[in-house]
Amino acid sequence: MMKNRPKIQLESDELDKMLTVCTQIVLIVLCILPIYYYNLLPEQIPSHFNLKGEPDSFAPKLIVFLLPFLGICQYFTFRYLYSIPHTYNYPVEITAQNAAIQYKIGTRILRGVLFLIMLLFGYINIVMIAMGLGKIKSLSIVIVGIFLIILFVWILYHYRWAKKEC
Numbered sequence: 001m002m003k004n005r006p007k008i009q010l011e012s013d014e015l016d017k018m019l020t021v022c023t024q025i026v027l028i029v030l031c032i033l034p035i036y037y038y039n040l041l042p043e044q045i046p047s048h049f050n051l052k053g054e055p056d057s058f059a060p061k062l063i064v065f066l067l068p069f070l071g072i073c074q075y076f077t078f079r080y081l082y083s084i085p086h087t088y089n090y091p092v093e094i095t096a097q098n099a100a101i102q103y104k105i106g107t108r109i110l111r112g113v114l115f116l117i118m119l120l121f122g123y124i125n126i127v128m129i130a131m132g133l134g135k136i137k138s139l140s141i142v143i144v145g146i147f148l149i150i151l152f153v154w155i156l157y158h159y160r161w162a163k164k165e166c
Contacts, residue, residue, distance in 0.1 A: 005086040006099045010107060019111040023075065026118040030071050030125060034064035037129045045132035053139035055131060064128055067121040078114045082107050091159060092166035101165045109158045113151065120147045 012020070038061065046055030047063045085103035086094070094102055123143060130136045 005094045006096050007086050008099055008103065010082075010085065010100070010103055013104075016108065016111055019108075019115050023111070023115045023118050026115070026122050027068075027071050027075055030118060030122045031068040033122075033125060033129060034068060037133070038064065041129065041132040046128055049127075049139045051141065053141045053144075055138075061132065064125060064132075067125045071118055071121050074114065074117060078110055081110055091162050098166055102162060105158050105162045105165065109155060112154045112158075116147060116151050116154065120144070123147070 041061040041064065043061060044058040045061050045063065046057070047059035048055065048057035050056045085106045086099075088103075088106045090102055090106065092098065092102065124139070127136065127139045131138075
């Protein structure tokens with residue numbers, strides 16, 4: 001039962017700190033790029049891509065601020081979620097004996113997912129800007145696929161780790 005789970009303060013290890021710093025750096029770049037390039041962009045830029053990576057929808061250039069805005073919202077939402085690991089869903093029953101390791105695994109999953117989301121947002125925003133400037137013709141579906149595979153592997157690895165540490 002969730003209400004009986006122990007509430008403990010987790011210490012961040014080196015990997016947690018590295019993921020946090022890398023996420024912050026990517027988020028800062030994600031926010032700075034649109035500001036830097038905004039005046040150079042045409043009035044309409046690609047805003048959606050088909051399965052071949054070709055733009056199939058265009059929007060006013062203000063759209064380049066959407067992913068930074070969503071990134072900031074996600075960053076602060078995830079930061080809050082790190083503080084309440086006792087409320088997560090786990091593949092095992094949480095006890096006083098396994099709470100610390102399960103909470104660590106749970107927050108580690110979120111840190112990695114957030115980092116990968118920020119990288120993907122950064123890539124998409126760079127593509128939107130580069131297409132708007134006429135530098136490239138399409139988004140690489142291979143790169144997006146690699147992000148999705150890494151995300152899946154990250155979650156699966158930590159799920160299996162959590163199952164072992166019950």
